[in-house]
Amino acid sequence: MKLTQYLFIIPTNHQGKYALYNSFSNTIAIIDEELKAILESEDFSALPQEHITSLKQLEVIREDDADELKMLEYKKKSLRFASDKTEFFVIPTYKCNLKCPGCPPRENTMNEDVVKNTIEAIKRETREKKSNYLWLYILGGEPLLEPEITYKISKELSEWAKDENIMFYNTIITNGTLFTDTIIDQFFQCITSVQVSLEGPAEYHNKKRVYKNKNDEKGRGTFEDIVNSVLLLKKNNIHAIINVPVTRENCHCVPEFVEYLKNKGITEGGAIHIRLFLSKGVSNGVCAPYSPLCNEGDADAPLLMDVWEKVWKKGFRATAKPTQTPYCSGIKDSVYAVDPEGNVYKCLSMVGNPDERVAVLKDGVISAKTPLFYELLSRDATRIEKCNQCKYLPLCAGGCPTAAKTQHHTYHAPDCGQRKTLFDKRIELFLRFKHPTHFGVDEGVKTPNV
């Protein structure tokens, strides 16, 4: 037998006690000094059989002939090519009623043909993959500036999925300024969740997210309107996520802001969640939150770590248990983004650049797949030299392919950066939440909702 290569042994606050964290199986155990020594020596002969069985179940020890890299490759590819869930990000329009710094003004909106093609392509992909789930995200621009298109796509797919016995989840990612009772009544039956963005406290947010069009409102901040929308969603019991991008500029005020939302009662009841993520801003007109995997390799990533810690001290569980991230949308099959012209992309950061499209919609079919599609789908971190011996590999899966390309001029390279440090912090925070007696004083941690 041998020790897994994906093991982290972390000292606790109690002398002689250690936490075992296995990044492959995502399991945790608390062990004593004696067991630690045995594990490190890899001589298991002194262990009673029941301990060996337990350690095997936790995947801490393995048979000699187990090839963990192959096991990991199998696991990751099973996730990448899994067909049980089809995901589409649809951008009905680039139009927006806000003017945020750095975000380029774009105006294109889907015409009737593209709307029809988009709906047909989504149905077709979901049906052909025999998926059990269809996850739809409608974003912009501001999708509620085209409520009829957004509604048509939502309603038609919702009804179709019901007829086909497919579970349908529909999230509208919006700036949150256009919610009214009428809109909520209209969409209530065909949305599952709403995501809005708040950049921080009112004073900070209102410098960033401002109206652009109406003369009387031009330059006015949107904070109050968005908070009112969130309260409206809460009143109607609609699940919502408040995305809070963490940047160099706002990192100092995010913890207080999170506390403000809590004090205002927004997070009470569990329907509204807050999501912190590292942001580099919007540069292609696509207003969407990044997933945790996207930017955590960035040099600014430690800012996020600092925010996690401060938010944690205010009584919020600021980061989830490190999950075994499936590969990102860029290299996962069954995930597509469609822009207003009917171009198809694999990653939201690529949307808007036709050179980075992977296909086009034609007659309701995702057609004319480009070399980039196959290039992205062939990325395999278990074959990247720097990654394949790394114990963080189950967690990061090689990082962001686009960042890897920027750094190494190829997608088949690692995007490492600050990721390891951030994963260490995630593990630490999770251990503190899960085992407060072993990892310090966390009496305030009651609400795991950030």
Place this chain on the structure above:
Amino acid sequence: MPEKKIENNQEKIKSSRYNVYYKVKGKEKHALFNTLTRAILSIDIELKEVLEKGDVNTLEPGIKESLLQMGAVVPSHLDEKQIYEFRHNMTKYTAEDSSFVIFPTYDCNLRCPYCYEGTEKLSTFMDSVTVQNTIDFIKRTTVENGSKVVILGLYGGEPLLYPEICYQIASAVKEWAHSNNIVYYGTLTTNGTLLNEETAQLVLPYIASVHITLDGPEDIHNTMRVYRSGKGSYNDVMRAVEVVKDMPKHLTLRIHVNVEDETYKGLQVLDDLEQRGLKGRENLHIYFKQLEPPDACLSLSLDKEYIKKKEKGLNKFPEVWKKAQEMGWGPHMSVEAGSEHGMLTFNIIPCDHLKRGRYSVDPFGDVYLCPMSAGRKHHSIGTLQKGGGLILAPSYYTLLTRSPAHLEGCSECQYLPICSGGCPISIWEETHNYLGSYCGFLKQLKITAIKSHLRHQYPEKFSEVI
């Protein structure tokens, strides 16, 4: 149809790495076959030379566009191996359905001279604990795989030697699938001799498709498919066919034909089937195969005599299918004459059993990927535990992650997309290594299959292909 690749024919192009060429005797023409797109073209020597050695960018725009559509030329920055790899991985790792081939027993009431089943395991059948573990395994694995469809195949040996076991497993899985919104599809592969009204009543309510083999007309069948006593089984098999005939089920008949016999006497069984009212029956499917052990792909892959026979079959079978079509059985044949032989695979993995979501469970509770390897314990991927758990052996991960696009000897081969590195289990039989690159006679058989396909599908152009 080959996938449309690019829209703009102004960009730089190159010749496909997967073009293979075969000369047409007596003509200044070649057949071009693209192993990735399966496109077929008749080209002259000049074009062949440009495709092989010249600059394809100098071709006329119209020709370039056609070649692009067929995949014979591709954008210069396209790595076609990545297309192959994507399709291979997508097929291999997707578990849209989970399929379970169940061996209630290895035993059989027939003693066909060509059968692979040994005698040492014959007396074993699934005990009640293994039956329950199997049911639990099917349920939990289907859910874990996220599959929308569960396929249960009752196989053997002869599964109807133990109809109660068939019933227990099939009824439990069908009921569970229905209550969990999962589509259930049950199949029964039987020699037919034990499929009577009683067993049909017990088992067939859980079966959508019955598969029966005939070795030809009565006189031939009765010399091959015989009981232990030596008595032929033809009449009993036909009784089974008639039992199923009036049921609303798919009925598939595998008919063995000896291609050494120029008269194809084996086809005479079709006359009997017609007299019994089978012709025109809805959901009746027939196909033809050479007489060979079911596990020939594993045990005989290096047997020169077998390969010779196989090649002959690849060349002759299109005639068999054509003849059956002329006899009016066309609507029952799953493929058209000329495009049927299994060696011209349209699958992008070596075998449909070598993918995620495929399991064969034997009477001992040992699990295999490939039913043909069942009983060869060294190929087992694990043994069922109580509650249906399965701790996968290292060999499972080796088999599943085997990536032909990265195997030395395969990665640069023009035939990679139609062979996918061959069957790793048969390669193990020769090299004791699943990751070996070992062609054996595989490439030869693939080439024979392609040429046979060309000759029979396009006789006006390729009847003399060499």
